[in-house]
Amino acid sequence: MANAYNQRGGRVAVTNSDEVVGCVPLPYFLVRTDFLLSISLLQFMANEGLVPSPDETLKRRSIVLRLEKIVQDWITKVAWQRKRPENGISNASAGVIIYGSYGLGVHNSESDIDALCFGPFFATMEEDFFIGLHNVLKSTSGVSKIHCVKDAKVPLMRFIFEGIAVDMPYARLPENVDMLSPMLPTSIDETTLKILSGVRVNKRILQLVPHLENFQSLLRCVKFWAKQRGVYGHLFGFLGGIHLAILSAFICQTSPDFCLSALVLKFFNTFANWPWPIPVVLQGNTIQVVRDVIEKGWMPIRMPCSPSECCQSNVTRSTFTRIMNEFLRGHKLTMGILQPDFEWVNLFEPYSNMYRQLYSRFLKIDLLACAKDNLGDWIGRVKSRFPSLILKLEEMNVLCDPNPTEYVDQHSGNVDSKKSVVFYWGLGTDRPMDINVTSLEKDFRSNLSSGYRGMPGKMKLSIVPASELPNIVQLPKTKRMEACWRVPEHDQYRMPNSFTG
Numbered sequence: 001m002a003n004a005y006n007q008r009g010g011r012v013a014v015t016n017s018d019e020v021v022g023c024v025p026l027p028y029f030l031v032r033t034d035f036l037l038s039i040s041l042l043q044f045m046a047n048e049g050l051v052p053s054p055d056e057t058l059k060r061r062s063i064v065l066r067l068e069k070i071v072q073d074w075i076t077k078v079a080w081q082r083k084r085p086e087n088g089i090s091n092a093s094a095g096v097i098i099y100g101s102y103g104l105g106v107h108n109s110e111s112d113i114d115a116l117c118f119g120p121f122f123a124t125m126e127e128d129f130f131i132g133l134h135n136v137l138k139s140t141s142g143v144s145k146i147h148c149v150k151d152a153k154v155p156l157m158r159f160i161f162e163g164i165a166v167d168m169p170y171a172r173l174p175e176n177v178d179m180l181s182p183m184l185p186t187s188i189d190e191t192t193l194k195i196l197s198g199v200r201v202n203k204r205i206l207q208l209v210p211h212l213e214n215f216q217s218l219l220r221c222v223k224f225w226a227k228q229r230g231v232y233g234h235l236f237g238f239l240g241g242i243h244l245a246i247l248s249a250f251i252c253q254t255s256p257d258f259c260l261s262a263l264v265l266k267f268f269n270t271f272a273n274w275p276w277p278i279p280v281v282l283q284g285n286t287i288q289v290v291r292d293v294i295e296k297g298w299m300p301i302r303m304p305c306s307p308s309e310c311c312q313s314n315v316t317r318s319t320f321t322r323i324m325n326e327f328l329r330g331h332k333l334t335m336g337i338l339q340p341d342f343e344w345v346n347l348f349e350p351y352s353n354m355y356r357q358l359y360s361r362f363l364k365i366d367l368l369a370c371a372k373d374n375l376g377d378w379i380g381r382v383k384s385r386f387p388s389l390i391l392k393l394e395e396m397n398v399l400c401d402p403n404p405t406e407y408v409d410q411h412s413g414n415v416d417s418k419k420s421v422v423f424y425w426g427l428g429t430d431r432p433m434d435i436n437v438t439s440l441e442k443d444f445r446s447n448l449s450s451g452y453r454g455m456p457g458k459m460k461l462s463i464v465p466a467s468e469l470p471n472i473v474q475l476p477k478t479k480r481m482e483a484c485w486r487v488p489e490h491d492q493y494r495m496p497n498s499f500t501g
């Protein structure tokens with residue numbers, strides 16, 4: 001039984017390595033766990049506020065309808081400005097396609113809306129989208145904090161619309177294009193293909209999963225688990241929504257007749273025993289699994305459409321170890337699913353409850369934005385470079401636990417979380433005092449400033465004992481966000497999309 005991962009990211013004890021890829025067969029009595037357990041899990045998720053209310057659903061729909069109208073009006077104006085022939089103006093069409101967690105139907109009230117804007121070739125990204133549409137949105141009532149993220153793999157506009165964060169990339173498309181076609185890569189350029197990849201992956205996942213509702217419930221459940229256990233967040237080297245979506249789809253495909261509780265059990269069983277770095281590939285993918293293919297990266301997860309690349313990943317030795325130990329914990333707990341004392345709440349116990357007891361020393365990352373940086377660009381910038389800080393520590397032979405929890409130092413008098421944020425990362429080393437923090441900080445600082453055009457703020461690194469960690473206040477369910485602490489994935493606006501950052 002594989003039951004632990006050591007600090008080097010290697011398995012301590014492994015058997016079952018010759019089993020079918022990624023799965024130890026479940027004992028028969030566990031294959032179809034109780035239907036009632038599935039109901040109690042659904043109830044638990046509803047109680048946690050993971051399922052959006054009808055009002056929230058209506059609000060999102062109305063935002064999308066408003067966006068549709070805005071981009072349609074915009075493209076008509078662009079066609080006119082570009083002196084298109086008269087019928088070209090009336091026929092000019094643009095629209096939005098929803099993808100990401102909202103497109104998969106697994107969002108909650110804290111999720112952003114990922115909305116691809118598509119338009120004809122004559123509407124350019126640089127001028128018409130980033131200037132023209134930007135100005136339109138800026139003057140739209142309900143839209144605030146709009147900014148352009150141009151230098152990303154998927155360039156986009158990011159804004160708040162009626163209180164909900166929106167990520168909007170733009171793609172210029174030929175007319176009547178079939179976005180799912182395997183031939184698409186031959187008919188459009190590479191950048192557009194990257195921009196379309198989110199939409200294509202979502203659509204393919206929805207086609208491939210045998211039972212949509214089970215898939216959605218499983219994904220909601222594992223996203224919540226990953227957030228609670230501190231292993232959600234691509235920028236921190238952990239798993240993002242897309243990774244968990246493909247892992248969940250894989251489980252649903254391999255066990256099409258399982259009920260929800262059995263799927264959860266299978267999820268942990270499978271990925272706690274997965275022979276990484278063999279990639280996880282959905283059945284029906286354009287490229288079939290080749291067992292011996294060793295992909296680059298610690299935890300490769302292949303996207304289910306052509307070109308069949310792996311999802312971009314920041315998983316490192318440190319975070320691989322953390323994720324694997326969480327898979328193993330989940331596996332151990334869910335194996336007891338039929339025990340009378342089994343309770344779902346234990347699976348989701350917040351990791352932050354015991355974080356300070358796990359390490360003797362922490363890397364403290366103090367961030368302070370300058371007064372004029374109202375959009376929180378500086379803090380977003382630093383977070384987008386966290387993967388390089390984790391790697392730098394690893395080069396120094398230090399494994400770390402990059403806890404995504406953000407602390408706002410209430411004693412500093414600055415409780416504006418856009419201006420001042422502190423992170424504490426557990427350090428897995430016996431000799432934390434040997435870490436050369438000055439050189440670490442210098443290297444990280446030069447990484448931060450290279451190519452940054454925004455207003456730089458302050459960044460300070462130090463090593464502190466556990467006693468310096470602020471007390472975490474566990475908030476009541478109805479009031480999750482408060483100035484004293486929070487988990488940044490919920491603050492979608494400020495965090496540059498991991499994929500785009």
Ligand SMILES: Nc1ncnc2c1ncn2[C@@H]1O[C@H](COP(=O)(O)OP(=O)(O)OP(=O)(O)O)[C@@H](O)[C@H]1O
Nearest residue numbers: 100101102111112114198240241242311312313499
């Ligand atoms: N690392 C990545 N590799 C490939 N595609 C990615 C990656 N990160 C994001 N994307 C694409 O962008 C989409 C939106 O990403 P986003 O960060 O909003 O996460 P999400 O899955 O919507 O979850 P959340 O509910 O946290 O917003 C994803 O569904 C995916 O298609």
Ligand SMILES: [Mg+2]
Nearest residue numbers: 100101112114
């Ligand atoms: Mg999203």
Ligand SMILES: [Mg+2]
Nearest residue numbers: 112114167497
């Ligand atoms: Mg997003």
